[in-house]
Amino acid sequence: MALDACIVGVGTSRAVGLDLGRTPLGLQSEAFQAALDDAGLDKGAVDGIVTARGAPYGVDYDEFVIAAGLDVRWVSQLWSHGRWTASAVAQAALAVSGGVADCVAVANAHVSERGYGRHFAAINNRLDESFRDGGGPYGGWSVHGSPGAGTGAAMVAQQYLDHYGASAADLAAVAVGHRRHAARNPLALLRDTPLTTEEYLVEPPVMGPLRVPDICTMMDGATTLLVTTSERAADLDVPFVRIAGIEGIHASRDNYVFFSRPGLGSGVSPVYDYVAPPTSPVYGMAGISRDDIDALYLYDPFAHMVWMALERWGFCGPGEAAALVRERGMDIDSPLPINTNGGLLAEGHLFGYGHIIEMTRQLRGAAGDRQVDGAAALQWANGWGDSLILTNERV
Amino acid sequence: MSTHTGATGLIPLAGRGRGLAPLVHPEIEPFWSSIAAGELSLQRCGGCRTLRFPVAPVCHSCLSPEFAWEAIDTRGSVNVVVENARPTEGMPRIGLEPPWLELTPYLTGAVDLDCGLRLPGRIVCDCGAARSPGTRVRGVSLETTSTTRVHGFAHACVVGPFE
Numbered sequence: 001m002a003l004d005a006c007i008v009g010v011g012t013s014r015a016v017g018l019d020l021g022r023t024p025l026g027l028q029s030e031a032f033q034a035a036l037d038d039a040g041l042d043k044g045a046v047d048g049i050v051t052a053r054g055a056p057y058g059v060d061y062d063e064f065v066i067a068a069g070l071d072v073r074w075v076s077q078l079w080s081h082g083r084w085t086a087s088a089v090a091q092a093a094l095a096v097s098g099g100v101a102d103c104v105a106v107a108n109a110h111v112s113e114r115g116y117g118r119h120f121a122a123i124n125n126r127l128d129e130s131f132r133d134g135g136g137p138y139g140g141w142s143v144h145g146s147p148g149a150g151t152g153a154a155m156v157a158q159q160y161l162d163h164y165g166a167s168a169a170d171l172a173a174v175a176v177g178h179r180r181h182a183a184r185n186p187l188a189l190l191r192d193t194p195l196t197t198e199e200y201l202v203e204p205p206v207m208g209p210l211r212v213p214d215i216c217t218m219m220d221g222a223t224t225l226l227v228t229t230s231e232r233a234a235d236l237d238v239p240f241v242r243i244a245g246i247e248g249i250h251a252s253r254d255n256y257v258f259f260s261r262p263g264l265g266s267g268v269s270p271v272y273d274y275v276a277p278p279t280s281p282v283y284g285m286a287g288i289s290r291d292d293i294d295a296l297y298l299y300d301p302f303a304h305m306v307w308m309a310l311e312r313w314g315f316c317g318p319g320e321a322a323a324l325v326r327e328r329g330m331d332i333d334s335p336l337p338i339n340t341n342g343g344l345l346a347e348g349h350l351f352g353y354g355h356i357i358e359m360t361r362q363l364r365g366a367a368g369d370r371q372v373d374g375a376a377a378l379q380w381a382n383g384w385g386d387s388l389i390l391t392n393e394r395v
Numbered sequence: 396m397s398t399h400t401g402a403t404g405l406i407p408l409a410g411r412g413r414g415l416a417p418l419v420h421p422e423i424e425p426f427w428s429s430i431a432a433g434e435l436s437l438q439r440c441g442g443c444r445t446l447r448f449p450v451a452p453v454c455h456s457c458l459s460p461e462f463a464w465e466a467i468d469t470r471g472s473v474n475v476v477v478e479n480a481r482p483t484e485g486m487p488r489i490g491l492e493p494p495w496l497e498l499t500p501y502l503t504g505a506v507d508l509d510c511g512l513r514l515p516g517r518i519v520c521d522c523g524a525a526r527s528p529g530t531r532v533r534g535v536s537l538e539t540t541s542t543t544r545v546h547g548f549a550h551a552c553v554v555g556p557f558e
Contacts, residue, residue: 141515143417143545145479145495145503154477155504162475162528208477253455265474265505268448268513 003285005093005243006233007390008103009039009226010357016187016221016348019115024059025067027222028109032068035105035224040237046226048074048101050091051108052084053351056120058109058222074101082149083249083256085299085352086386090246092227102228108353109222116220149301150215153259154208156266157304161209163264163271164319166307168209172200173326174303175213175345180331182342184370185358189217189348214303216344223353225360230394239364242391244377245286250385259302261312261383276314286377286389290314293379293389295337295362295372297355300344306330308383332372340370355380356388363392403468404434405536405546406554411519412498416541423450425464430536430544434466437512448512467510469534470557471548476504476518476526494540506532506548520550533557 011034013020013027020027036043049072054060061077064070076091078084092104111117146152160166179195182188195213203211233240249256257267263274283289290313298309307321315336316324330338341347341358348354361367362375380388419427429436439446440454441461453460481499495501502518502525517537518525525532525548532548539545551557 141503143415143539144515144547145414145498145501145517146477146515151477151479151503154479155475158477159475204480204483205478206480206482265513 001098003093003243003246004097004229005227006230007225007241007243007356007360008228008233008236008238009035009041009224010360011035011038011224012187012350012354012357013109013222016219016350017115017189018112018217018219020220021116022220023116024055024057024109024111024222025063027111027220028059028064028107028224029068031109031222031224032105032107035226038238039226041103041226043068043070045103046070046105047072048092048095048104050076050078050088050104050106052078052080052088053108053110054080057111057117059107061107064107072101074104082299082301082349082351083384085356086246086380086382086388087248089225089227089243089356089388090248092225093243093246096227096229102232104227106225106227106353107222108224108351110218110349110351111220112218114218149259150207153302153304154210156258156260156264156308157210157214157302158208159260159264159266160304160307160322164322166322168201169197170322170326171209171211171214171303172197173329174306175200175211177325177330178300178339178343178345179213181340181370182346184368185342185347187354188342188346189219190342190346210302213345216301216349219348221348221350223350223357225353225356239366240392240394241360241363242393242395243388244288244391245282245284245387245389247280247282247385247387249382256384259305259308259383261308263318273318274311275318276312278314280313280387282379282387282389286391287395288377288389288391292377293336294375295340295378297339297359297378297380299352299355299382299384300339301349303345305383306338309381312383312385313379313381313387332370337372340367340372352380359390363390403470403533403557404466405430405469405534406549407433407544408519408535408537408547408549408553411537412501413494413538413540414498414517414545415494416539417543417545419543422452426450427543429464429466430546433536435469435534435546436464436466438462439465446510446512448514467508467512469508469546469548471506471508471532473518473525473528473530473532473548474505474507474513475528476502478502478526502526514546517547518550519547519553522550522552524552525550531558
């Protein structure tokens with residue numbers, strides 16, 4: 001079965017922010033309508049749905065189908081974590097390629113405990129995965145004072161600094177770079193909160209080497225992507241954006257442990273210099289090479305994840321990513337722009353779907369003053385091995 | 396049942412803060428009761444003899460369900476250590492939930508044990524030496540919000556010489 005999938009509609013809730021006063025269902029409804037409007041489709045065209053962030057933080061698929069009056073013939077609901085961006089989009093792409101659905105909505109909504117989530121007592125369960133004896137790969141070593149994603153990620157950042165001698169100034173380049181992108185993104189939570197390297201360096205570390213600007217902000221918001229076949233996409237009055245390649249999260253005792261690429265000794269994993277393979281399946285599927293990538297998008301709840309992705313995918317060697325970002329930058333006119341929407345760090349935590357929306361807009365040439373000139377092939381390239389390649393070239 | 400191999404066990408510490416209580420259920424109860432007894436017992440595969448962590452019902456190497464609990468030598472070297480700082484206005488809450496919030500600032504991390512396994516744990520050190528990877532530490536048991544103790548690791552500045 002050949003992959004044959006396009007993104008024909010993208011939408012967000014009318015706002016994203018810290019406290020919007022709206023339920024996950026309300027936010028998701030807004031994003032869904034926005035994506036339909038973007039694609040020029042009626043809701044009746046949607047016959048499949050993938051959701052990643054279910055209740056209580058988000059919306060379970062069945063609740064949404066009933067509320068929105070949909071009639072779908074294919075559904076999938078992933079685990080309520082932020083790691084599923086590529087997997088959710090890939091599932092939609094596979095579903096339309098295989099003909100089990102014609103048009104799949106990739107829906108994601110989230111409210112934080114500072115936002116509408118404060119009304120939901122269930123969200124205040126701090127024991128995520130604490131039944132995992134000894135702790136889960138998400139970083140949930142709760143009984144050792146490293147609960148949740150935060151401290152686990154901080155340990156990986158510290159391991160990287162320990163192994164390769166990277167510095168606070170290197171981390172600053174990541175945080176400041178994201179903030180610069182956000183200044184050009186009307187949706188971004190931190191659009192009007194600029195950050196200089198000097199301002200970064202006077203901030204105190206809060207978790208290991210991580211400072212507040214290295215840690216994304218959880219917020220309220222929703223996104224929807226509409227995925228269909230190239231044949232149906234051709235009938236719509238939207239610029240062509242193809243899902244040209246997919247690759248899943250890699251999982252093993254040395255893969256997806258905390259917020260790490262392989263080789264850093266995170267969790268139970270071994271310590272070695274990870275060297276990326278010359279190529280990866282996602283490039284082969286897309287029929288392009290790593291050198292053809294015009295900009296990179298990656299999951300960045302913590303700043304060091306940028307380094308993890310660059311080394312995971314071979315854009316540099318082990319231990320070289322920190323200097324790479326500091327020296328070459330990540331701006332739209334740099335050799336390799338990264339997270340031009342501002343990423344989770346500065347656009348806010350939209351679970352990666354904000355990145356996919358940005359990729360779509362870039363490939364449509366509709367990214368305004370943050371447009372990457374000539375953007376034709378963009379990659380979601382994550383430190384965990386999951387990837388998507390989107391192109392605007394018809395085949 | 397644990398086998399006793401003359402291993403360096405866990406020294407109980409008090410007054411170092413009460414961390415989150417583990418959720419103890421029957422299958423993993425021997426792990427937690429070993430800590431209460433001043434040892435740290437892990438599973439050794441009855442098929443291929445692999446010593447393993449985390450606690451699991453089967454061996455990750457050969458999938459055998461046969462195993463015996465074995466008290467290990469808790470000495471090792473710091474792999475990584477981070478400090479969770481005392482929260483300030485505007486600081487993200489992530490990683491700083493109760494009861495950990497009240498315990499800040501504290502050190503936590505992972506230790507490469509001499510037996511070849513890496514275990515997580517709080518790092519107890521008053522002199523700052525254990526902030527550096529490679530620093531020698533040994534196992535201790537720490538108080539939690541319940542009566543169950545949890546393992547951690549301490550530097551010689553806290554527990555005295557151990558080698």
